Every structure is written in structure tokens, then in C-alpha cells.
């Protein structure tokens with residue numbers, strides 16, 4: 001079906017199905033036993049948490065650092081990590097990012113060595129950070145991996161979350177497991193696991209009313225994110241809901257909602273297939289956009305395999321962003337400028353302008369839809385809409401052979417690692433089913 005006002009392409013997919021809703025509702029009333037669905041994240045000890053940010057706060061507390069210790073994190077990430085660090089009684093130390101991969105820059109980390117006692121590495125948008133280089137640059141400090149975007153992303157055949165002392169995931173409604181909220185801490189160290197077990201047992205259960213209210217909001221959000229409703233209702237309402245932070249997790253000491261845990265467990269059962277599809281879509285987008293000049297595309301770091309939770313594109317300059325986004329939405333393809341206010345937010349927590357790359361990225365980044373439910377035909381349409389919008393904005397006429405190869409992209413020297421594996425090729429041929 002064509003992309004139109006009544007069949008738009010929302011910025012993110014929200015694959016929350018009626019059966020997820022039914023499982024969530026049953027969990028509120030029945031307390032059914034949940035399937036052990038998270039074996040796909042390895043064998044380490046796992047603990048449900050209220051949110052990703054709460055998982056980080058509990059993990060930092062369990063590390064028993066001295067109060068007021070520095071905790072290093074990339075400036076370009078979700079600002080909730082900063083609140084988690086501060087609420088654990090510590091001080092954020094902001095590190096710059098590498099614009100090719102949007103993850104923490106080892107050189108910037110090394111320059112701040114000695115000012116932090118723990119390190120939070122974020123695999124942003126599913127793109128693996130260079131953990132070996134960061135461990136060298138950061139020295140012998142405990143490492144926590146933020147894998148909220150990175151379930152089933154790999155570096156050198158090791159899964160995200162398996163490098164550090166611990167890692168955490170999120171089930172918020174824009175994540176790969178959009179259960180509505182909740183998180184999971186995965187702990188690779190026995191003594192830390194014992195401490196986390198005690199901390200999570202002490203969390204209080206949310207009330208049934210709260211569970212029902214949030215479940216209704218999550219179901220409504222999933223409905224508004226359908227392609228049929230997003231253009232006429234979803235996008236206008238989303239702006240309003242974001243302003244009022246509806247469904248935004250808070251950093252309290254409650255346990256995960258039973259309903260979220262149930263929906264996340266169901267979603268985990270179909271997760272690997274979804275990643276396969278979303279990765280195939282992303283590699284297809286990459287191949288379409290490969291020749292455009294002066295943009296940075298999410299090519300895989302050598303040795304890495306991304307889950308492509310999102311498809312970030314770094315534009316040439318800040319002037320380009322608003323017109324490109326507007327032109328794309330005119331053609332009913334929605335984009336986002338995620339984390340665009342992170343620098344202002346972090347200034348309130350002591351950021352003093354030491355991360356020029358991250359500051360430039362917040363003004364230039366958009367995400368382009370790549371969700372698993374989009375067909376190959378949709379992806380071709382999204383690529384075409386992006387290309388024509390950017391060209392119109394740059395006032396360039398397309399040549400019949402496409403645009404010249406970008407010197408910048410070539411300079412990055414990153415190959416499309418593993419892009420043509422047999423399973424990916426076959427996924428490319430298949431159309432998705434409604435489980436996505």
C-alpha cells in the first residue's frame with residue numbers, strides 16, 4: 001500500500017499486540033507465572049526493575065562507591081541516566097562521542113581519567129561502543145553497560161551486556177521491547193548479584209489502579225502509532241503527551257508493574273525474528289542512501305553486528321534538519337530528533353562544554369524509520385523520500401546515476417559488516433507477519 005496521510009510511516013514502530021494486552025491484563029488480575037523468556041540475553045542473574053534508569057541507580061548503589069564519586073557517561077544519550085547517577089548520590093562526568101558511531105569516544109574518556117570511579121557505556125541506537133578501547137582508556141573502574149537499545153547487538157561475537165560487571169535493559173514504549181515500561185538488570189558478578197537481589201526484593205509493588213491506568217495508556221499509545229491513525233491523531237497527540245511526560249518512567253522505589261513484565265516476556269519470545277527483520281530493513285536503507293554526500297550513516301563498526309534499534313542519520317549542518325524533517329512529513333514519513341535538548345539538560349548537572357562532537361550531533365541528527373513491520377517496498381519509499389527531501393533542501397538536482405559517492409563516508413572507512421549473510425538475504429525476501 002502507498003504511503004499516504006491514512007497510511008503514514010511513524011517514526012518508531014510500536015509492536016504491542018492485542019495478545020500482549022491480554023497477557024498484561026491477566027497478569028494484573030491473575031498473577032500468572034511468566035515464561036522465562038530472557039534466556040536470549042545469556043545465563044547471568046537477571047532482576048526486574050521499574051525502569052532502565054532505576055536499574056542503573058540500583059546497580060550504582062550496589063557498587064558501594066564513595067558518595068559524590070564521578071561516574072563517566074557519554075553526553076549524547078538519554079538524560080534519564082544523569083538523573084539516575086545523581087539520585088544514587090554521585091556526580092556525572094560527561095564524555096564526548098565519536099560521530100561515526102555515536103558512542104563514547106575513548107580519547108575523550110582517557111583525557112578525563114582519574115575524575116571518575118565508574119563507567120556507564122551506552123550502546124546507542126543498538127550501535128556497539130568500542131568496549132575494549134574504552135576499558136583501556138578508562139582504567140580499572142567498574143563498567144556498567146546501558147543495553148536499553150542493544151539487545152542482540154554484538155561486538156567480536158560477544159553480546160552487548162556481556163562485557164561489563166552488569167548491564168540493563170528497558171521496556172519503555174519506544175524501545176525494542178515496548179511493553180509500556182519496566183527494566184531488567186543483568187549482573188555478571190556474583191557478589192553484585194546478591195546485593196541487587198536484596199535491593200529489588202525491597203521494592204514495593206505498584207497498586208492495581210496504577211497498573212490499569214498505565215496499561216490503558218500504553219494500549220492507547222500503541223493504537224495511535226498504527227499507520228492508519230498516526231497521521232491524523234497519533235502525531236498531534238504525541239506532541240502533547242510528550243510535553244506532559246505521560247508514560248515517562250519516574251525514578252521511584254517501586255517494583256516493575258506485573259502487566260509490563262508479562263508483556264515484555266511475550267515480546268521477548270518473538271524478539272530475535274523482529275531484530276532480523278529490522279536489521280534487514282536497515283541494511284536495505286543503508287544501501288539506498290550510501291551514495292549521498294555529507295551525511296553520516298549508521299554503518300557497523302568493524303567486528304560489530306548491530307540490532308539497528310534505530311536508524312540515525314547525521315546531516316551536514318543544523319540548518320538542514322528542520323526543512324528535511326518537514327519535507328519528509330509532507331510525504332507522510334515521520335522522523336525524530338531524539339535527545340535534541342540533552343545539552344541544556346546536562347548543563348543543569350554540571351556540564352561545562354567539553355564535548356564538542358556531542359554538541360554538534362544534537363543539532364544535526366535525525367532518525368529515519370526502519371521498523372520491522374515496514375515492508376521492503378516501504379523502505380524503498382522511505383529512502384526515496386529522504387533523498388528527495390535532502391536534495392530539495394540542498395537545492396541539488398538528482399543525476400540519473402544517483403549522487404556522487406561522499407568523500408566523508410568513504411573516509412569513515414566502515415564496511416557493511418555481514419550485510420549479506422544468507423539469513424539476512426532470505427529475510428529481505430520475506431514480508432513481515434503481524435507479530436511485529
Ligand SMILES: Cc1ncc(COP(=O)(O)O)c(C=O)c1O
Nearest residue numbers: 051052053078080148170172249
Ligand atoms: C539509551 C537509554 N538508556 C536508558 C534509558 C532509560 O530507560 P527507562 O526509560 O526505562 O528508564 C533510555 C530511555 O529512553 C535510553 O534511551
